[in-house]
Amino acid sequence: MAIGGEMAEANGSRARDESCSLIGVLPPLYPEWLGDRTFSELHRVRFPYVVGEMATGIATTEMVIAAARNGLLGFYGSAGLTPERVERAIDEIEAALAPDQLSWGANLIHSPNEPAMEDAMVDLFLRRGVARVSASAFMALSPAIVRYAASGLQIDSAGEIFRSRYVFAKVSRPEVAAHFMAPPPAEVLSLLLSRRQITPAEARLAARIPVAEDITAEADSGGHTDNRPLTALLPVISSLRDRLAAEHRFTRPIRIGAAGGLGTPSAVAAAFGLGAAYVLTGSINQSACEAGTSAAVKQMLARADLADVVMAPAADMFELGVKVQVLKRGTLFAVRAAQLYQIYAEHAGLDALPPAVTAWLEKEIFRAPLSEIWAKCVQFWSQRDPRQLERAQAHPKHEMALVFRWYLGNGSRWAITGDPERTMDYQIWCGPSMGAFNTWVRGTFLAEPAARTVAQIAFSLLEGAAIVTRAQQLRTFGAPVPARAFDYRPRPLS
Numbered sequence: 001m002a003i004g005g006e007m008a009e010a011n012g013s014r015a016r017d018e019s020c021s022l023i024g025v026l027p028p029l030y031p032e033w034l035g036d037r038t039f040s041e042l043h044r045v046r047f048p049y050v051v052g053e054m055a056t057g058i059a060t061t062e063m064v065i066a067a068a069r070n071g072l073l074g075f076y077g078s079a080g081l082t083p084e085r086v087e088r089a090i091d092e093i094e095a096a097l098a099p100d101q102l103s104w105g106a107n108l109i110h111s112p113n114e115p116a117m118e119d120a121m122v123d124l125f126l127r128r129g130v131a132r133v134s135a136s137a138f139m140a141l142s143p144a145i146v147r148y149a150a151s152g153l154q155i156d157s158a159g160e161i162f163r164s165r166y167v168f169a170k171v172s173r174p175e176v177a178a179h180f181m182a183p184p185p186a187e188v189l190s191l192l193l194s195r196r197q198i199t200p201a202e203a204r205l206a207a208r209i210p211v212a213e214d215i216t217a218e219a220d221s222g223g224h225t226d227n228r229p230l231t232a233l234l235p236v237i238s239s240l241r242d243r244l245a246a247e248h249r250f251t252r253p254i255r256i257g258a259a260g261g262l263g264t265p266s267a268v269a270a271a272f273g274l275g276a277a278y279v280l281t282g283s284i285n286q287s288a289c290e291a292g293t294s295a296a297v298k299q300m301l302a303r304a305d306l307a308d309v310v311m312a313p314a315a316d317m318f319e320l321g322v323k324v325q326v327l328k329r330g331t332l333f334a335v336r337a338a339q340l341y342q343i344y345a346e347h348a349g350l351d352a353l354p355p356a357v358t359a360w361l362e363k364e365i366f367r368a369p370l371s372e373i374w375a376k377c378v379q380f381w382s383q384r385d386p387r388q389l390e391r392a393q394a395h396p397k398h399e400m401a402l403v404f405r406w407y408l409g410n411g412s413r414w415a416i417t418g419d420p421e422r423t424m425d426y427q428i429w430c431g432p433s434m435g436a437f438n439t440w441v442r443g444t445f446l447a448e449p450a451a452r453t454v455a456q457i458a459f460s461l462l463e464g465a466a467i468v469t470r471a472q473q474l475r476t477f478g479a480p481v482p483a484r485a486f487d488y489r490p491r492p493l494s
Helices: 037-043 061-069 083-096 115-128 143-150 174-180 186-194 200-206 230-248 265-273 283-287 295-302 333-346 355-365 370-384 386-394 396-417 420-425 433-441 454-476
Strands: 006-008 014-016 049-051 073-076 104-109 132-136 166-171 214-218 255-259 279-281 309-313 323-327
Touching: 037 255, 049 061, 049 454, 061 073, 061 083, 061 104, 061 454, 073 083, 073 132, 083 104, 083 115, 104 115, 104 143, 115 143, 132 143, 143 166, 143 186, 143 200, 166 174, 174 214, 174 230, 186 200, 214 230, 230 255, 230 265, 265 279, 265 433, 265 454, 279 283, 279 454, 283 295, 283 433, 283 454, 309 333, 333 355, 333 396, 333 420, 355 370, 370 386, 370 396, 386 396, 396 420
Parallel strands: 049 073, 049 279, 073 104, 104 132, 132 166, 166 214, 214 255, 255 279
Antiparallel strands: 006 014, 309 323
């Protein structure tokens, strides 16, 4: 494409070509400018890019620290971990970052079967001053997330409501987004007041603003997902935002971010083109050097193709029939998990299972007698939530669910530790963005996981998105833009 007598190549380099003539001029475009500037200003980041939380510490402290040091926003993967371990992670992050490096947070996953765990996490976040929380897997507002959002609200010197804590709501349905883009229900605020978990002043201020001002529209992604296409989901969420903002007369913007399927520069550029204030990546970071999973899993992810993902029953919401998206290639986890759910749906309890089914479970799935697995469940739940054992004693079907959830939960642990005896049982949360990323970097230095740092991945996607966006701008002005201008290839950080 001709720009002032120079030929701009797809990789950003320029070669002199005196035969070219000036046909138009575009101002510079930097990756920092792709999203909503208010996002970067408020959350103290250079780039409108979030390194998303991957559960059970796969989004490690190292990943969060690297994100913050490179002008990105990172969330620690606290879902599935104990408050004690999460507090140690907070210690590590705070010790590694300067006092003014505040662009980080932690995950709060909705736990309808374990509300006490959700409360304990919020207790920890408030006590330790964690200023940003990414709320995921919520189907409705819980008192815990409302308490976090309302705590610390006050009026600043300009007479405006000041937040000291920010909720990032990851949603994949408009009806869920609506809960977060509106003030908390009066009955929830009243409950928190009766428990003395918020002050009357905080309750009055919370009733005037949305629960969250950063809404991440999560399309087809790894883990919990509704498999929605981003091009359908984000415009609907944005339209809902506009309607609710007008209805409640909000004076501050609600930003809509994009997540799911973002594995190439073109996909990132498309998300910003849809109006996303920021982008969030998840699956592709799981193959990064800083990711808290095994080398074996990183190699499996680096070989994944676009269609190598499948839905499987979720460990945390097994009894509700909720599913998560996982890697299919190289593991039988999804098939075996689906078989467990079918058995659960068809039988009243472990004692009601046909002998042949019990024998198959003990040989192929658990590799131990079911009584032994139940003993491990008793040991685990007696420390985490004894009420689960009380319920299992009264309801044999719940006992069966806890035993089956043992396999589902350990599937992710075996993957993280790289247990060679359980490769076929690895549960690896993964969306189609992983295959798209691998296709894009094939034949480049990023083909191998050893080169995939979280910063390198982010900067490659952002720089490529800026170049693709400029190429599209030129094309809309009638310039003859070659196809290679949209094929940005990653280059190492200098």
